[in-house]
Amino acid sequence: MEEWQKQLRDSLRTPEEIADRFHLNQDEVRKICRVFQARITPHYAGLIKSKKDPLYRQVVPDAAELKENSGANDPLSEDLDSPVPGIVHRYPDRLLFLVSPACASYCRFCTRKRKVGQPDKISARHIEGGLQYIREHPEVRDVIVSGGDPLMMVDDKLEAVLSALRAIPHVEIIRIGTRMPCFLPQRVTPKLAAMLKKYHPLYVNVHFNHPDEIDAEAAKALGLLADAGIPLGNQTVLLKGVNDSPEVMKRLMRRLLTVRVRPYYIYQADYVRGTDHFRTTVEKGLEVMEGLRGWTSGLAVPAFVIDAPGGGGKIPLLPNYIQAINEKEVVMRNYAGEVFVYPQTKARKRPAVHPCLPVTSPM
């Protein structure tokens, strides 16, 4: 058994183990775990300093999960965009391929809260069918291997998926979405990195929400992946009580760059059943973006997106930097609020109102 498998075996898994470790009421934790999966790796539990810790909030079951019933089970309508089990095909040229139901720890705010950890919802049984679907769809040039967490599979099983994907001529790039470098960095072994390297061009998107999650072990795991030539991106979820401040986000983004991870997306929290206590206003996300752009390296500035309810896909939101735009000029403000004017070219006729701007914008 490898070190990471031992860590998984020694995770806090039962409601009793979780309640004991964090001095909670066993009955209450049991009630929550009947509805939503819970698991916490020793590595991540070891990073938690107190009940107020932003890391605690992400993984320890909270009674608030059962108190609120307004959110959706499938907020992004992924099930409607699923032509065969295990595939979510929403965009013209790329799709999600869900290969593993399990995660090393379960995030309390997970968008697939209804599915993760349940082998009847996401299953290795569907891998062959998913591969067949990709083979039959030549427009698919980018496959995002996801779950659950694909790195929960042992090396051989994961390699079987990657090599089958690589054998499909129209699959140009493969991406893996994983939270392992955060929850269980021991999973990233030199052997894993050497295996992944065979399937380039391969990208890995990781998931960190707070700078304290990037300890020496996580940095080492990310270093192994980067040394294997794998471009690393990070997806962060904007979460109340975890990272809903420009200051924390700036620290997180800068810290990611020091471990060779390029911030990719900040997500507005999806409207998932049982997660309302994590949601912030959308304005908070815009405030975070204002606090990044210009104030720190452009490399540290990801895109802020809302994954539109009902299956609209990711929609980028930006603070408004345009104050006026017409035939003659664009009036803009910079990151510090100073106003600048860019003169338009006279060469071509352009519409009186730019089609990309709402008609109500100040002209």
Ligand SMILES: *Cc1c(COP(=O)(O)O)cnc(C)c1O
């Ligand atoms: C996020 C997502 C993708 C990938 O989107 P990118 O913007 O290309 O990273 C693809 N399919 C689905 C269903 C998604 O949710």
Ligand code: SF4
């Ligand atoms: S690691 Fe990802 S898929 Fe797994 S519980 Fe967290 S958010 Fe959900």
